[in-house]
Amino acid sequence: MSTINLILALQTEIVLAEDIDLDAGQQVFSANCMGCHAGGNNVLMPEKTLQKEALENFGMDNIQSITTQVTNGKMQMPAFGGRLTDEEINNVANYVLNQSKSGW
Numbered sequence: 001m002s003t004i005n006l007i008l009a010l011q012t013e014i015v016l017a018e019d020i021d022l023d024a025g026q027q028v029f030s031a032n033c034m035g036c037h038a039g040g041n042n043v044l045m046p047e048k049t050l051q052k053e054a055l056e057n058f059g060m061d062n063i064q065s066i067t068t069q070v071t072n073g074k075m076q077m078p079a080f081g082g083r084l085t086d087e088e089i090n091n092v093a094n095y096v097l098n099q100s101k102s103g104w
């Protein structure tokens with residue numbers, strides 16, 4: 001990776017980190033996700049919770065994977081891209097990852 005690309009990549013990460021709003025993520029979660037994922041659980045697919053271990057087992061323990069799934073949906077989970085803004089999706093993804101690490 002060239003030096004310029006590395007600098008741009010690092011700047012992007014810094015911007016994303018500054019844009020995290022866990023309170024806003026909690027509000028998005030409460031309004032859109034709580035029905036199926038209260039307490040980090042999953043009422044439709046009980047083995048695929050939002051608990052840390054489950055996220056790790058399914059390769060969902062990072063912001064990019066969570067953001068992709070929230071945006072596009074998967075199986076019984078509807079897509080929220082178009083219903084939620086990119087900022088709302090980023091905030092809820094960070095909220096979910098933060099909650100999973102703290103045990104909900």
